[in-house]
Amino acid sequence: MKVESPLLDASQTAARLPYPALVAEIVRLLDDNSVKVPERLVQPLAGGGSLFVMPAMDSQVAITKLITFTPANAGTPRATIQGDVVVFDIASGARRLVLHGPTVTARRTAAVSLLAAQRLAPSPRGPLLIIGAGVQGLAHLEAFAEGLGVPEVVIASRSANSAQALAAHAQTLGLRARVTQDANAALADCPLVVTCTPASGVVLTALPRADVFVSAVGAFTPTMVELGVGLCQHMAQSGRVFVDTADALHEAGDLLQAELDVARFPTLADVVRSDLIRPTGPVLFKSCGWAGWDLAAARTALRALVKN
Structure with missing residues (x-):
């Protein structure tokens, strides 16, 4: 048949x-x-x-x-x-x-961020700051709640309604959730951060805490950006930077606009294939997407x- x-x-x-x-x-x-x-x-x-x-x-x-x-x-x-x-x-x-x-797209991107956080985040229990309350924000919320057991989330979005809706959904999952209008200020309380905006402009500029893990997923072309130049340079100088694949060399807008040598950053494959010790300092994971x-x-x- x-x-x-x-x-x-x-x-x-x-x-x-x-x-x-x-x-x-x-x-x-x-x-x-x-x-x-x-x-x-x-x-x-x-x-x-x-x-x-x-x-x-x-x-x-x-x-x-x-x-x-x-x-x-x-x-x-x-x-x-x-x-x-x-x-x-x-x-x-x-x-x-x-x-x-x-x-x-939503679920595999969130799963890649989750895998990176499981292997690299200095403080994997959060609280989690999500910047951008759209489809990717929802996927990352659910992935980090299930895969890391994150108990608390802080949500920042240019749409107040979207932020409130995502916070309400987080509460149905048993998480404590609140909305902030100042993502930079929330960095002080959040060692887990995901930026998943349309990447039409910088949304994060403040220097983060020493145990932060940032997964930046919104920008996937050289002209797109979510993270400020100073933030990217700080992470490269004071912490560790990883990329999802070697294709980030041509696609990681945040890193390229910060004039960083993307080719020197290890990929997620490098992390998986090695016995890498979990970093103790700040970590930036730049995800651009890959078939x-x-x-x-x-x-x-x-x-x-x-x-x-």
Whole structure:
């Protein structure tokens, strides 16, 4: 009997990407020498948007992520990221899955941040400061609550309604939550920080506490930025800086605008493959995104499909 390949909506995709399984798959992927990730195509679109075409493959699975990024949708009911991840079986060429692209993006990005925090954060219990209360803010809240047991979160957003909604959701998860209008001031109380804004301007400039872990995920082009130049330079001089992949050399807007030599910073693969001792000083993890993370999500979803 012919089985049609599943076309998964947002909730179905999320159900197949639990954070513990996704983090474990990312670790396996980083140790898989068959993984190949060609350079992604970023095609500018009229009106300031972009089309992303992101392929990746291993010895058994090939995926292509097709998404649009539309910054003008921020603050509207329309999502800034839309699209799909198409998953193929290499041996047969058959399509296995079509995953909801924005859900994959949100959950794999949060899982990468979570893995980095598990390995690198000097004070992994928080409190957690989240700057940006959109889709990525929600994903990182849920990932850090589940994966680190963070008991308290502070939320900063240019949208008061979004911040309050995310704080209310945090409370349903059993976390203490409050909203702040001054993210820089909140740094003094928060050793865990995630910046997940549209990266249209600097949102964090204050020098953080000595045991801070900052995961900066909003900026993924040379012109995008969330962190002030002085903050980035301070982290490079007084602490440790890590990047998600070597592609950050061309994409990490925060670090590039601070005129830092991105090539000298270790990657998440370097962290996973080594016996790195957890840093005791401040840590900046710059995440730009990579189709390999989408491949890890596809592999996680396929494992869940087989189990069912």
